[in-house]
Amino acid sequence: EESVKxxxxxxxxxxxxxxxxxxxxxDSSGKWQDIDNTLAASGGExxxxxxxxxxxxxxxxxxxxxxxxxGNRKITMSLEGAIKKTAxxxxxxxxxxxxxxxxxxxxxxxxxxxxxxxxxxxLDGVDLEYVIESLNIKENIIVKEKKNEYRYTFTMxxxxxxxxxxxDGSVSILDPSSMETVYTIPAPIAYDANxxxxxxxxxxxxxxxxxxxxxx
Numbered sequence: 001e002e003s004v005k006x007x008x009x010x011x012x013x014x015x016x017x018x019x020x021x022x023x024x025x026x027d028s029s030g031k032w033q034d035i036d037n038t039l040a041a042s043g044g045e046x047x048x049x050x051x052x053x054x055x056x057x058x059x060x061x062x063x064x065x066x067x068x069x070x071g072n073r074k075i076t077m078s079l080e081g082a083i084k085k086t087a088x089x090x091x092x093x094x095x096x097x098x099x100x101x102x103x104x105x106x107x108x109x110x111x112x113x114x115x116x117x118x119x120x121x122x123l124d125g126v127d128l129e130y131v132i133e134s135l136n137i138k139e140n141i142i143v144k145e146k147k148n149e150y151r152y153t154f155t156m157x158x159x160x161x162x163x164x165x166x167x168d169g170s171v172s173i174l175d176p177s178s179m180e181t182v183y184t185i186p187a188p189i190a191y192d193a194n195x196x197x198x199x200x201x202x203x204x205x206x207x208x209x210x211x212x213x214x215x216x
Contacts, residue, residue, distance in 0.1 A: 001032070007107055017108050021134035025050070036112045037132040039090045046090055046117060053132060055117050059086040063155075065119070066130065068137065073182055074159035075173065079152070080216075081123060088117040123152075150190075158213040165207040169200075 002022045007015045024032040027050075036049025046055045055066045063082040068075045092115045097106055119128045125145035131138040141152055156163060161183075162176045169187030174180065188205065190198040208216045 005108075007104060009104065015104065019110075021113075021136075023110060023113060023134065025135070034110075034112070035134060037115045037134075038092050038112050039115045039117060039132075046088060048115070048132065049112070053137065055088055055130065057088055059084055059119065059122065065128070066137070068183075069159075070182070072160050073175065075161065075183065076157040078155040078157075079122065079128065080155065081153070082119075083122055083124075086119050086122045088119050091116045091118070126152075153216060155210070156215045158215070162213065163207060163209075163215045165205060169204055171205060171207060 002024050003019045005017050005019070005023060007017065009015060023035055025035055027033050033050070037053070039046040039048055039055065041047075041057065042051075042054075044057050046057060047053070052070065053066060053068050056064055059065070059079075059082045061084060063078040063080060065077050065079055065082070067077075093111050095106075095109050095111055114131065114133045116129060116131045122128045125143065125147070127142040127144065129140040129142060131140065143150060158173065160175065162174050164172045164174060166172055171185040172181045173183035173185070175182055185205075187200070188203045189200070190203055192198075206216075210216050
């Protein structure tokens, strides 16, 4: 199932393991496949296992960072003012086991479910990190120097999708033909190096349509 894996043990019994996030996706033939978010180099990009997510190896003139697509639905995300030639640094996690670790625990641990890419100093005093976990992408803007204001502008180019800003501060990415919510960008949060969170009212998105299926 989407969030369940079944393991046949040496005594012939089967153990079902429920995960707290999807570990499988349905392929074009309707069969469950393992989610593999290992990022591997392919041309000028880093690509995950089924090429659903593609990150730029280096920032080019248009500031393009990544594309996310499911079928004909596609999001391309760019960062305004991104410093050209900033290179992404990929981390694919691996678990080191000792000789006493049970075989089932090793099988249950899915290292390929997550990965991350860091664009260090993509803006002056700012790193940008993306963490892929299951079917989700988390964006971390890491501010390393005090600024007069903290305002970051991204461009979303959408294919067969539209964007709407919600009253709760999140952004819904919709299929305009069915009004189905395909993706959600949660309302932003911020915290300092000591883990103290900023007041929620001090953070917000401004969503502006700048062209046909293009948003700032």
